[in-house]
Amino acid sequence: MTATALPRYRDPAASVTERVRDLLGRMTLAEKVGQVNQRLYGWHAYRRTADGHRLTDRFTDEVAAFGGMGALYGLQRADAWSGVGFDDGLDAGDGARMAAAVQRHVMENTRLGIPVLLVEEMPHGHQALDGTVLPVNLSVGATWDPGLYAEAAAAAGAELRARGAHLALVSALDLVRDPRWGRAEECFGEDPYLAARLTEALVEGTRQAGVGVVLKHFAGQGATVGGRNSAATDLGARELHEIHLVAARAGVAAGASGVMAAYNEFDGLPCVANRHLLTEVLRERWGFEGLVMADGGAIDRLTRLTGDPVAAGALALRAGCDLSLWDDCFPRLAEAVAREPSLVAELDTAVARVLALKFRLGLFDQAPAAAGDGRSGRRKVAELAERVARASVTLLSHDGEVLPLSPALRRIAVIGPNADSVEQQTGDYTAPQRPGSGVTVLEGVRAFIPPGTEVVHAHGCELVGDDLTGVPEAVAAASGADVAVLVLGGSSARRPDTVFDANGAAVAGTGASPGMTCGEGVDLADIALPAGQRALLDAVAATGTPVVVVLVQGRPHALPDLHGTAAAVLTAWYPGPDGGRAVAEVLFGVHEPRGRLPVSVPRSAAQLPVFYNRKDHRYRGYVDQSHHPRHAFGHGLSYTTVEYGPPRLSHDSVSTRDPRLTCRVTVRNTGNRPAHETVQLYVRRVSGTTSWPRVRELRGFTHLLVAPGAQAEAVFSIDDDTLASLDRDLAWVVEPGVLAVETGPSSDRTQHAHLDITTPE
Incomplete structure (x- = not known):
């Protein structure tokens, strides 16, 4: 033809x-x-x-x-x-x-x-x-x-x-x-x-x-x-x-x-x-x-x-x-x-x-x-997977002394149900991995220890339940160590004995999803760490050995106040099969912790919801506990200290017709290690809106690398999209009124400058 x-x-x-x-x-x-x-x-x-x-x-x-x-x-x-x-x-x-x-x-x-x-x-x-x-x-x-x-x-x-x-x-x-x-x-x-x-x-x-x-x-x-x-x-x-x-x-x-x-x-x-x-x-x-x-x-x-x-x-x-x-x-x-x-x-x-x-x-x-050979390009995507994993590790708290881990340590204990499991690092919707592939947190730590440092391991407890038979072994491992890395959290790993619904969701609530604490169909009423994990943490902390908690998880588990219990707490989410190497690199300071929370971390399920951008009705709080999260959206620490200056606006007044302006904020590194900062821009409606305003809303972010003792400036270009809100017809428009333009390292640590938005004559 x-x-x-x-x-x-x-x-x-x-x-x-x-x-x-x-x-x-x-x-x-x-x-x-x-x-x-x-x-x-x-x-x-x-x-x-x-x-x-x-x-x-x-x-x-x-x-x-x-x-x-x-x-x-x-x-x-x-x-x-x-x-x-x-x-x-x-x-x-x-x-x-x-x-x-x-x-x-x-x-x-x-x-x-x-x-x-x-x-x-x-x-x-x-x-x-x-x-x-x-x-x-x-x-x-x-x-x-x-x-x-x-x-x-x-x-x-x-x-x-x-x-x-x-x-x-x-x-x-x-x-x-x-x-x-x-x-x-x-x-x-x-x-x-x-x-x-x-x-x-x-x-x-x-x-x-x-x-x-x-x-x-x-x-x-x-x-x-x-x-x-x-x-x-x-x-x-x-x-x-x-x-x-x-x-x-x-x-x-x-x-x-x-x-x-x-x-x-x-x-x-x-x-x-x-x-x-x-x-x-x-x-x-x-x-x-x-x-x-x-x-x-x-x-x-x-x-x-x-x-x-x-x-x-x-x-x-x-x-x-x-x-x-x-x-x-x-x-x-x-x-x-x-x-x-x-x-x-x-x-x-x-x-x-x-x-x-x-x-x-x-x-x-x-x-x-x-179609070609699906093996092509695998090295590139694997390298990118590790870069994502490293960039996502988030330091939630630390005492400024234990991390990064010192090369002079003699003995490190790596303990916990997620310390040595590749499948529990990968999340739901994951295909079977070839035997022997991947790097667990335990393997990652072993790969980075200097000569002469010993790494001991104990499982400690299961992911779920309150069986404490493994706790004595964990206590013994921690007692003789300079530091205990305690790897807790959850798992979305699908196993052959998991029972599934017709659409592939796990059937929960009947014992049909053993070991799964997260994933499609696995909802939790109580998002606190399971009883066995909490008991393991208390027992290891009681030894007096400094404890670093690493959370490998698919949701933000509710966290108790760990001040005095853990010297540091990090979350690695589900970092992928090779994620153990990324976690170890952050623990040893080969890479700085760069992650920032994309979610608020609650104190308990009883206070839900805790998302940061709630409506601003100036709620005064519960009687029996704080209504604020344990860690706020956008939070994440580093191994250095930083200071943020206030936001500086190029204009303190703009019109709805032309709302363009620039916001600048100076970030100073006051510590002795490099600072990888994610500078965040929020807007908060003070007055003049067709709908009740939210506490604040993220409208921009940028990354800065600041050398020790140096300072850098984050610059935000603000326009219609930054300042828009929904009108009565559910259209995005710039409304007249007063806004607070806020900048800072997280949603709960911001400084602001007021901006008047006027309607042109």
């Missing part, structure tokens, strides 16, 4: 709009329904044989049933839920070959040869065998470094693309408004501005890699009542727009390929059926042209509203959902069209969005065998 005889949709020179229109006009109803479906679990598309991996009848039958396939989820996913491991799964080389085989079969065995979108989980690296694991999103949030994250996302995206995938599913839009929620680790933090900047970095990085990203979850899932997974939210429209839609809006503006409609309901209607969210806000107000994907099985849940799977699919389609995930309702859209012929217009719109994404990602113009 000559080039001139090519159908218009096959012509690379034609516009995406022309190609979509031409192809859509050639499609049957069954083929259209096939393009909005993502029903098959990808690991069911292949099987291992003596001659290698082969496509299954289940896959080829699904393709034949609809004359094609819109998307295939998780071809290379491996974990305890999928049941895929190294014995039968796809490693880096096999994954690329199997992705090409899938694409070749779909394109060569269907009438129109429409390629399939290969969709993979990339929550913190590609969730596949031999996929490089990044620190979890809460660790990324602790870096406050969008540039570094953009590099890491680009490297992880390139690894995913080399294995033949096109679309990465990444949590980015949820906020930790209640740390009891098990998916806190998947969030960038509690603040919308910080999450927005990191979401932009994610989109930028994956686009550099030629990969589309679907942002999860839209919207408000982090605000479910009681921190209960997939439950109802109790949000008003203002709270939704002011807090929970900010990162999504930024991600859409940056060029995200899609968003995933969340499980939770808003104002009584599940997000996947909420036309106001999916169409009026996302498309009509924001101009989003990408696709909306349902969360796994979310459309099937709508049958509780409709009583009928056909009507449930139609409800989601009308709301603006374009692509299903694992459900049985969307495959029956042909029946819905038969009942209501006018529904074909909404179906055509959804199909057009799926096809447009395939054209934009170049699927029609690539050979199916174009």
